[in-house]
Amino acid sequence: MNDVRVAIVAITKHGAAIASRLAPQIPEAEVVVSEKQAEHLAEFANPRRVYQGALSAQIGDLFSAYDQIIFLVSLGAVVRLIAPHLKSKDEDPGVLVIDDAAEFVIPVLSGHVGGANAYAEKVAVLLKSTPVLTTASDVGKTIPVDILGRELGWQVEAPKINITRVSADVVNQQPVAFVQEAGSANWWTRPTPLPTNIHLFQRFEDVDTAKYHSILWVTQREIAPAIWEQLAERLVVYRPPLEQ
Structure with missing residues (x-):
């Protein structure tokens, strides 16, 4: 997973706990956490970024700074948060969502070109979770025309x-x-x-x-x-x- 700029974003106590499990397995990842939840993070070597205020104010910076953004936030909330920042599949980072029980890893944005599908499968292995892929070529186990080779x-x-x-x-x-x-x-x-x-x-x-x-x-x-x-x-x- 090296050479990929990764952010793990947590805004709840459970999210902070999952980030604490996941981050040490992705050494290049930076943990982004709200000030309120920072105290719930375990000790790990990954860099961490503690922000104040609303998560919505951080999204623009996250989009420009990372290749893969892993949100420990509800899917609906993530859709609303990222919507104003979408440009194109050639520019947007991969966006993943992990549920509060770490049962599912869902690529939400840039599944193919941005690599979110492949990254979701890797993260799912680390968490022993289920990747939820919805792109037709992945579900059908066939050729992804846009990224083949x-x-x-x-x-x-x-x-x-x-x-x-x-x-x-x-x-x-x-x-x-x-x-x-x-x-x-x-x-x-x-x-x-x-x-x-x-x-x-x-x-x-x-x-x-x-x-x-x-x-x-x-x-x-x-x-x-x-x-x-x-x-x-x-x-x-x-x-x-x-x-x-």
């Missing part, structure tokens, strides 16, 4: 409308061609098998494009404008590092 250094290349359209085809189990001409073969990291609607190819020329709703193409090739035009909103391209 990110841990391998792959860069996605496609208009946003393509990503939206292709993502819908993937989660709706439409036939999708996956063409891999470059990059690591270890891109499928889920413990479950690759869904049966994903069909693998080694060359784009081997794909009968009329048979597939969408195409995911991992390649170093230059994509001709005519191909983008031919496939309209059906194509997403991934560019792996040259060394893969």
